[in-house]
Amino acid sequence: MTGGPASTGESARGQTSAVPAIRMEGIDKSFGAIRANRGTSVEVMPGEIHALVGENGAGKSTLMRILGGLMKPDAGHVEVNGRDVTGWSTNEAIAAGIGIVHQHFMLVPTLTVAENLVLGCEPKTRGIVLDYKRAAEDVRKLSTETGLVIAPDRLISDLSVGEAQRVEILKVLFRGARILVLDEPTAVLSPPEVRELWTVLRRLRDKGDTIVLITHRLDEVVEISNTITVMRAGQTVARVKTSETTPAEIARLMVGREVSLSAGKRVQPSGRPAGPQPDQGLEARNLIVVGSRGIRVIDDVSFSVKPGEILGIAGVEGNGQTELIEALAGLRPVFAGDILIDGVDMTRRSVAQRHDAGLSHIPEDRQRRGLILEYTVANNLILGVQKYFSRRGIIDRTRVMENAIQEISSFDIRPPNPVLAARALSGGNQQKIIVAREMGREFSVLLASQPTRGVDVGAIEFIHQQLLDARAQGKAILLVSAELNEVLALSDRVAVMYRGKFAVMMPAAEASEEVLGEYMIGTKKGNAA
Amino acid sequence: MTEGVQPTFTAAPWRERAQEALIPPLVALLVALICGDLLILSYGQSPAAVYRLLLEGTWGNAYGFGQVLYKATTLAFTGLAVSFGLRAGLFNIGGESQLAAGGFGAALMGLALPVGTPLILALLVCMIAAGLAGGVVGAVPAYLKTRFGAHEVIVTIMLNFIVLALLNWFIAGHLHVPETLHTPEIHAGVLPRLADIDPRFHGSAANLALIVAVLVAFAVWFYLFRARGGYELRAVGLQPQAAEYGGISVGRVWMRALTFSGVIAGIGGINYVLGYKHYYEDGFASGAGFLGIAVALVGRNHPLGVLVAAFFFATLSQGGLAIHAFVPKQMMDVLQGVVILAVAMAVPEVRRILRGARGRSDA
Numbered sequence: 001m002t003g004g005p006a007s008t009g010e011s012a013r014g015q016t017s018a019v020p021a022i023r024m025e026g027i028d029k030s031f032g033a034i035r036a037n038r039g040t041s042v043e044v045m046p047g048e049i050h051a052l053v054g055e056n057g058a059g060k061s062t063l064m065r066i067l068g069g070l071m072k073p074d075a076g077h078v079e080v081n082g083r084d085v086t087g088w089s090t091n092e093a094i095a096a097g098i099g100i101v102h103q104h105f106m107l108v109p110t111l112t113v114a115e116n117l118v119l120g121c122e123p124k125t126r127g128i129v130l131d132y133k134r135a136a137e138d139v140r141k142l143s144t145e146t147g148l149v150i151a152p153d154r155l156i157s158d159l160s161v162g163e164a165q166r167v168e169i170l171k172v173l174f175r176g177a178r179i180l181v182l183d184e185p186t187a188v189l190s191p192p193e194v195r196e197l198w199t200v201l202r203r204l205r206d207k208g209d210t211i212v213l214i215t216h217r218l219d220e221v222v223e224i225s226n227t228i229t230v231m232r233a234g235q236t237v238a239r240v241k242t243s244e245t246t247p248a249e250i251a252r253l254m255v256g257r258e259v260s261l262s263a264g265k266r267v268q269p270s271g272r273p274a275g276p277q278p279d280q281g282l283e284a285r286n287l288i289v290v291g292s293r294g295i296r297v298i299d300d301v302s303f304s305v306k307p308g309e310i311l312g313i314a315g316v317e318g319n320g321q322t323e324l325i326e327a328l329a330g331l332r333p334v335f336a337g338d339i340l341i342d343g344v345d346m347t348r349r350s351v352a353q354r355h356d357a358g359l360s361h362i363p364e365d366r367q368r369r370g371l372i373l374e375y376t377v378a379n380n381l382i383l384g385v386q387k388y389f390s391r392r393g394i395i396d397r398t399r400v401m402e403n404a405i406q407e408i409s410s411f412d413i414r415p416p417n418p419v420l421a422a423r424a425l426s427g428g429n430q431q432k433i434i435v436a437r438e439m440g441r442e443f444s445v446l447l448a449s450q451p452t453r454g455v456d457v458g459a460i461e462f463i464h465q466q467l468l469d470a471r472a473q474g475k476a477i478l479l480v481s482a483e484l485n486e487v488l489a490l491s492d493r494v495a496v497m498y499r500g501k502f503a504v505m506m507p508a509a510e511a512s513e514e515v516l517g518e519y520m521i522g523t524k525k526g527n528a529a
Numbered sequence: 530m531t532e533g534v535q536p537t538f539t540a541a542p543w544r545e546r547a548q549e550a551l552i553p554p555l556v557a558l559l560v561a562l563i564c565g566d567l568l569i570l571s572y573g574q575s576p577a578a579v580y581r582l583l584l585e586g587t588w589g590n591a592y593g594f595g596q597v598l599y600k601a602t603t604l605a606f607t608g609l610a611v612s613f614g615l616r617a618g619l620f621n622i623g624g625e626s627q628l629a630a631g632g633f634g635a636a637l638m639g640l641a642l643p644v645g646t647p648l649i650l651a652l653l654v655c656m657i658a659a660g661l662a663g664g665v666v667g668a669v670p671a672y673l674k675t676r677f678g679a680h681e682v683i684v685t686i687m688l689n690f691i692v693l694a695l696l697n698w699f700i701a702g703h704l705h706v707p708e709t710l711h712t713p714e715i716h717a718g719v720l721p722r723l724a725d726i727d728p729r730f731h732g733s734a735a736n737l738a739l740i741v742a743v744l745v746a747f748a749v750w751f752y753l754f755r756a757r758g759g760y761e762l763r764a765v766g767l768q769p770q771a772a773e774y775g776g777i778s779v780g781r782v783w784m785r786a787l788t789f790s791g792v793i794a795g796i797g798g799i800n801y802v803l804g805y806k807h808y809y810e811d812g813f814a815s816g817a818g819f820l821g822i823a824v825a826l827v828g829r830n831h832p833l834g835v836l837v838a839a840f841f842f843a844t845l846s847q848g849g850l851a852i853h854a855f856v857p858k859q860m861m862d863v864l865q866g867v868v869i870l871a872v873a874m875a876v877p878e879v880r881r882i883l884r885g886a887r888g889r890s891d892a
Contacts, residue, residue: 331773352776361774369774374767379760383775390757397755 019082021046021179021210022067026076029062036062038234039076044179044227046081049201049211051221051242054231055254055428055456060214063231064181068100069093080179099177101168103184107156113167114139114152117174142174147200161317162193169200180204181212184454186220190316191484191517198224216254216456218247219485230254255458279343281306281476282328282359282445287337289320289327297323299500300337305476307444310467312491312508313480316520320500321480322364325449328478329361330354341445355384358444362434362451364480370434371422378404378418381437411436412462428459439466446470449480464490484513484520498522550829554838557827557871564867565860572856579852586851587844593851595733599724599805601836601843602735603628603814605742606797607821608839609749610663610790612830614681616753617786618766623670623685624794625818626692627663631795632802633696634662636809639715639802651720656741656799663795664788666692671787675780681787689818700811711810715803723804736804738797745793746832753832762786794818823869841868 022044029037036059044050052060065071067078069090077086080096088096107116118135139152148166156164165185172180182201186194201211201224215221221228222242230238230253238253282305289298297320305311315321326332328339330351339347341357349357363369371380381404382389389400404418413425413432422430431451438446448467452460467490471477481487487494488508495505496519503519518524566576587593607624614621621627638658642651670684697710704712723736753759764772765782773779801813824842828834845865849858 329774350776350778351773352778355776363774365770368768368770370771372764372768372771375764383764383771386757386760386775390760393756393758395755395757395760 019046020044020079021081022212023079023082024063024067024076025079027063027066027073027078028075029059029066029071029073035234037066037073037076039236040231040234041236042229043239044210044212046210047205047208048226049205049213049224051213051215051225051228052231053214053216053218053221053228053250053254055216055426055458058231058254058456059234060231061183064100064183064212064214067093067181068098094175094177097176097178098181099172099175099179100181101165101172101183101185105164105168107164107167107171109157110155112153112155113150113159113170116156116167117152117171138174139170142170146170146173147203148173162189162196165189165193165197166200173204178208179210179212181214183214184216185213186215186217190520191513192521194220218250218457221250222247232256251457254456279340280444281309281342282478283338283340283343284328285338285340287324287327287339288335289323289332290335291323296335297500298327301500301502302337303495303502303505305445305478307474307476308471309493310471310477310479310491312487312494313478313497314482314484314487314494314516314520315497315503317482319497321449321497323500324497325361325364325447325478325480328447329359329363352384358442359447360438360441360443360445361447362438362449364449364453366427366430366434371430373423374421376419377408377413377422377425377433380422380433381407381418381440383437385437385441407433407436407440411440428455431455431463432459435463435466439470444475446475446477447480448477450482451479452481452483452486484516488513488516496520550831550834553872553875554827554829554834556875557868560871560875561864561867565864568860568863569856574855579855582852582855583848587847592733593847595735597840597843597847598739599734599736599800599843600846601839602739602742602800602804603797603817604820604824604839604842605746605836606800607794607818608824608828608835609742609746609832610794610797611821611825612828612832612835613749613753613793614786614790615825615830616759616766617762617782618769619674619783619786619790620682621667621670621685621787621790621794622682622822623666623688623692623791623818624821625814625816626689627666627791627794628797628814628818629696630666630692630798631659631663632798632813633699633712633809634795635659635799635802636712636715639720639807640713642719644716644718646719648720652723652737652803655720655803656796659798659802660792660796663798664792666795667791668784668788671784674787675784681783697811700809706808709810710812711806711808714808717807720803720807722807723799734805736800738800738804741796741799743836745796746836749793750832758785794821820865823865826869827872 020043022042024040024042027037027040028035040059040063042052042063052063054060062071066073069088069092072087077084078088079085080098085092085096108119111119114132114135115130117139118130136152143149143152148170150163150166150170156167159167169180169182185197189197201213205211213220213225225242228238228240228242228245228250229236230240230250232254284304285302287298287301288296291297299320301324303311313321313324323332327334330346330349330353334347337347338345341354341359344357346354346357346359367373372383375383378400382400386395389396389403401418407413408416408418411432413429413436415425422433425433431454435451451467452463455463464486467477467479479487479490488511491508493505494508494511494516496503496516498519499522503522503524504516565580569576569579585593587597607628610624610627611621635655635658638655639651642654646654666688669688670679670681673679673684674681700710700712706713723738724734726737753763761772761777762782762785764775764777765779765786769779772782797817798814802809806813820842824835824838827841828836828838842865845861849861852858852860
């Protein structure tokens, strides 16, 4: 539509202007019985970084979809730069300079950076042939202007996650966006990449662009934003200046009650068994897993997790964490090496057999692995243990329901309705179903993979507490998380995975974000025992 | 949203579910009726007269109604077979050959049984033979898929040709009554023609197999929605990765689903062989297997829906005969096609509209 960068949005410039860049007022939006927005209001001034925070299902993303023209509100109105644009289309939104950077990348992996950027508005020579040179030149120019450095002729499939995200941001800027909405941009980034992103966002802001950041990481909010809108259950509960608030205050506003932000682990667990047998817990010996392209995605990894211990694995995603957990759970064949649970060799055992041996597993991909979205909450709560809920091959529906009612109330799953399809629940509550199922039963070893990803503050606190309680009860827990502070706060020992190996393993007390961060991006290499 | 909320069952989703289940087929039917009107008009006939004739020829008299029930019985079996596979995420296109194999199995068993076998026993044994024969045909693609990853659609289609050719070879080369393409008749002393047991349908072919079909539909429903195996089977169909995570052997479920899909289609063979003709005849299953796919689709893969859809399709096909004097009976084939297309399109469309309507009423 628009020719190139910096062609529109002139009116968005200038902090002196009293006209808000975005003004959304009294927005109502319902999906069936679920009311995502209830009279929500947001006001973002031009040239500021505005954080939109709230628990999962608070209605942040819906609000931004309405802004971007992907949805129409049931009620309320939207103004951009003082113009009433309620119910506009995506094309109108793009033309007016709104650019949404989605949480999931929308890039064509087989095309180059430049080709992705010009997709849909390709410069053409003589009207037919793609003028690749001009495209690459445009991209290079924008790249140096914004500090989003990336070579225009690289293939998307060769980029790291951080680089791909840079391309996503470039893409919206390329279309002339002056109001940027970023949906959970740091979820997949390593700490150094996050710092780079902040630099870029600050530069864009200083240039006069308006940025809306959807996030639930409070440290980020405090670090980067100028103003904050807090949402809870579809409503705006506060609009504050960042300089006038604290993380604890924001957390309280989001959840509606006091939240402890640091998982209080360092106290020695009281219930720890006196002397665990040396071979109890989980052990992996010289584990090798070969990936789809014949590469060793897990390359000779050995470790053990003792009862009453949490071993945390940090690392940038895609360095073998997924494969490690799947191999341990029995979902991926092992090329060589042994897996032992409580001293028993499980390397060749099925998922169900490992389950029976006391292995619980909170999978990383809850929507594809952890839940059957069309099944009810009650039926999801028995996935993997269905045989204990049936007699002579028939499901005992009374017990399934009793179990559901019990787990729903002890894990505070909302809405508390066991016959609702899991699909209808928010991400955080879906995760609670999995946690309830995996931790609500007898187990000795727990694989917890990204247990709090995309989960709101209140639920994070709750899940952390569950993990610590399980540790206190003498469970062996292997925790994989992209959140460094989560790994550091919960683990007794931490390891960093880098290209299929443990780059380092050390007691959590000696580790810090800075130290681990260097191992994560491979600038520092060590040898884990 | 207060602390410690008591679990509630307030959603009462059955009304919504019923709406979502019933409205698409009804919309499809309406579309088909309109198309039918146009077609009839294009032949210069009055739609009202033709439809009246259609109803009189099908539901209007005992014989016609019996014929509808007879045709519905076979379609119910093949429809149930297809829907059972689909619940596990597998597309069984082999209903045609499984049905034929089942009929062949029943005929052979009927011939082999000695005169004087108790009726119930003979019926049961023949049914088992039919199920086994269909099951064997269904187990081949199941094994090939589980073991080698061969796609079941390809294998079941190809197997149709192989199995039907094999059966043809048996009949033509070994077992036929001279000058015909069918096996000798089963001795009435072993098993009477089932359609003769109850004279209520005035010589039509409707028979006891209908009751068997209803029982099988109930069994399928019970298995899918009450048994652990069904929980696992549907899990595999909905999200194989989650099923695998839940300790369910996806391969074993595939094996079971396709094999039993074959068994169900196979049992359907008794409708023709034991119920109507009393012998296996080459080509008796022709078309019924494929129409089963449409029946499963229109019946939304639910056993009750499949029964209703089978009855509906049988009505159309019998109705074609009744109106043949006015319009070509092939018009009914066109209408069947329209219904299938309309249902395929109406399902997501209607769901979307329903959701939109509910969203507005709640706001």
